[in-house]
Structures are given as C-alpha cells and as structure tokens.
Amino acid sequence: MKRDTGYSTMAEQQKQEEKLWDAMKITARVLGTGLLVFTALANFGFWYLQSIWDASGHFWQTTWLKLYYLLEGEEWTIFFLGTALVPALAFWGFNGILMVADVTGKPTFITRYRIQLGKNNPVDTKKLLQAVYTALCNQFFISLPMFVPMFYLMKWWGNTFSKELPTFRWFLVELSIFTLVEEILFYYTHRLVHLPLLYKHIHKKHHEWTAPIGVVSIYAHPVEHILSNTLPVMTGPMIMGSHIVSIAAWFSLALVTTSISHCGYHLPFLPSPEFHDFHHLKFNQCYGVLGVLDYLHGTDRVFRQSKAYQRHRVLLSLTPLSESIPEVPGRAE
Numbered sequence: 421m422k423r424d425t426g427y428s429t430m431a432e433q434q435k436q437e438e439k440l441w442d443a444m445k446i447t448a449r450v451l452g453t454g455l456l457v458f459t460a461l462a463n464f465g466f467w468y469l470q471s472i473w474d475a476s477g478h479f480w481q482t483t484w485l486k487l488y489y490l491l492e493g494e495e496w497t498i499f500f501l502g503t504a505l506v507p508a509l510a511f512w513g514f515n516g517i518l519m520v521a522d523v524t525g526k527p528t529f530i531t532r533y534r535i536q537l538g539k540n541n542p543v544d545t546k547k548l549l550q551a552v553y554t555a556l557c558n559q560f561f562i563s564l565p566m567f568v569p570m571f572y573l574m575k576w577w578g579n580t581f582s583k584e585l586p587t588f589r590w591f592l593v594e595l596s597i598f599t600l601v602e603e604i605l606f607y608y609t610h611r612l613v614h615l616p617l618l619y620k621h622i623h624k625k626h627h628e629w630t631a632p633i634g635v636v637s638i639y640a641h642p643v644e645h646i647l648s649n650t651l652p653v654m655t656g657p658m659i660m661g662s663h664i665v666s667i668a669a670w671f672s673l674a675l676v677t678t679s680i681s682h683c684g685y686h687l688p689f690l691p692s693p694e695f696h697d698f699h700h701l702k703f704n705q706c707y708g709v710l711g712v713l714d715y716l717h718g719t720d721r722v723f724r725q726s727k728a729y730q731r732h733r734v735l736l737s738l739t740p741l742s743e744s745i746p747e748v749p750g751r752a753e
C-alpha cells in the first residue's frame with residue numbers, strides 16, 4: 421500500500437511538472453507570437469508612414485533647399501522665419517478664425533460646441549482687445565529676444581541649418597521628446613506660479629479668464645511667459661540640437677495646441693480642451709499638458725469625478741458634448 425501511494429504521488433508530481441512545462445511552453449509560444457505580430461504591425465505602421473513621407477519627402481527636401489538658397493543661407497533670417505514668423509502666422513491664423521466665432525457667435529455650429537454654456541456669448545470686446553495686445557507684446561518683447569541666445573546655442577550645438585532635412589522617423593522621435601520635456605517643465609513651473617505669493621503677483625493675470633478663449637493661451641505676465649510658456653517649448657529643441665524646420669513645426673504645433681486647450685469649444689476631430697478649461701474653472705486641478713504628472717501627483721482627482729472628465733474621455737462625438745453630458749443634469753434644456 422505504502423509503495424503504491426509513493427508511486428502514485430510520484431506519478432502525480434511528474435504529471436504536474438509536465439503540466440507546468442506545457443503551460444510554460446504555451447505561454448512562451450503565445451508571448452513569442454504576440455511579440456512577432458506586434459513587431460510586424462509596428463514595422464508596418466512605420467513603413468506605411470515612412471512611405472507616405474518618402475513620397476512627399478522629396479518635395480519637402482526640394483522646397484527647403486529652394487528656400488535656403490533664396491535666403492542665401494542667411495542663418496539669422498532663416499532662424500527668425502522658423503522660430504518667430506511661421507509659428508506666429510500659425511497662431512494668429514488659427515486664433516483669427518476662433519475670434520470671429522467668439523465675437524460674432526457665428527458660425528452657430530461652432531458656438532454650439534462651447535464647453536461653459538452661456539459664457540463669452542459673445543465675448544467682451546474690450547477684454548478681448550486687451551488679451552490680443554498682451555499676447556502681441558509677449559511675442560514681440562519676450563519671445564523674440566529669447567530667440568537670440570537660442571540662436572547662438574543652436575549654432576554651436578545643433579544641426580539647425582543643415583541643408584539636409586531630418587528623416588521622418590527622427591522627427592517623430594524628437595516630437596515625443598519635446599512633448600515630454602514640455603509636460604515636465606510646464607507642470608512644475610505652473611505649480612510654482614500657483615504658490616500664493618507668485619499667484620498674486622504673476623499668475624493671477626492669466627486666470628482672469630475663468631472661461632478662456634484661444635488667444636488667452638499667451639495672455640500672461642512677462643515672467644510667466646518666460647517661465648511657463650516659452651522655456652518649456654524651447655528646451656526640447658535646445659537639448660536635441662534640432663533642425664530649424666523641426667523647430668518651426670514644433671513651435672507652430674505647440675502654439676496651435678495651447679490655443680485649442682484654451683479655446684472653450686470642444687470640437688469634433690480636435691483634441692479635447694476639457695482638461696485645461698477645467699483648470700481655469702477650478703484653479704487647483706489639471707496643471708499639466710498631457711495629464712500624466714497630474715495623475716501621478718493626484719492633482720486631477722476632482723476632475724476625474726466631473727462631467728468635464730466624462731466629456732474629455734469621449735474620443736469622437738459629432739454632436740455637442742455639453743448637450744449630451746451637461747454640467748448639471750437638465751441644464752441643456
């Protein structure tokens with residue numbers, strides 16, 4: 421009996437070991453296949469994007485060279501165009517459209533997408549002109565002089581004026597790094613200017629708008645414009661020694677996205693502005709750009725329980741979300 425039990429225990433143990441081994445083999449196979457499929461898909465995605473880029477890459481390279489020779493390789497002019505003029509045109513072009521909607525309330529399909537219902541309907545023109553004036557002053561008297569030391573740094577360190585454009589893949593890598601650097605620097609400098617003393621003297625100006633509009637994105641005290649608006653966007657390209665075309669694209673993108681975050685309209689096909697709009701509404705929530713650091717520091721807890729968060733999470737909705745998910749039930753009626 422004893423021997424039998426011993427034998428059956430050994431057999432059972434062997435069986436269990438076999439089972440375990442099988443499970444490990446299956447897991448390895450599943451993981452291996454998954455990894456292969458993932459790599460194949462990722463490569464296909466890159467290859468697809470790269471092929472689109474290659475098709476137009478020649479066009480971009482030729483256009484860049486034409487511009488380079490047209491400006492006779494004059495580095496100051498090229499740098500001024502890329503850092504100041506092109507991004508400013510993108511900013512004012514985009515905000516020009518938004519301001520028409522803010523002032524006239526037309527086209528009505530845009531104003532239906534307003535987040536804070538009943539606010540800026542229409543916008544106070546005097547307040548708007550003041551915001552435009554401050555934004556222009558900040559661009560001319562703060563950002564522009566800041567590009568001078570940046571020019572010398574890029575000349576010494578970067579690949580900024582190369583006749584050869586960076587590859588599309590490299591540009592994507594750079595964009596990810598710029599975004600990450602911006603998130604870190606903007607989050608902490610923004611929290612800094614929320615300290616009572618600094619808030620009172622510096623950041624209060626930006627928060628005069630509890631229901632912001634696009635141009636308010638750079639309506640700020642000069643110190644804040646240096647610390648929170650310009651440096652977090654400039655630092656990425658300075659670390660990477662980026663090409664002027666990448667800098668122009670990044671600056672324009674950063675200015676347009678911050679305008680979207682402030683515009684007050686949750687429009688389909690555009691990133692959700694609910695996160696930063698909530699910051700203007702509540703003051704002590706949602707300090708960052710991406711929301712990663714707010715999540716880690718718990719500075720988005722109230723936001724996560726709000727209607728604004730429910731709207732923020734909707735990927736695409738053609739109907740105005742402020743009507744389908746109103747702030748207070750029944751408010752839409």
Ligand SMILES: [Zn+2]
Pocket residue numbers: 626632636637682696700
């Ligand atoms: Zn803001």
Ligand SMILES: [Zn+2]
Pocket residue numbers: 610614623627699703
């Ligand atoms: Zn703030």
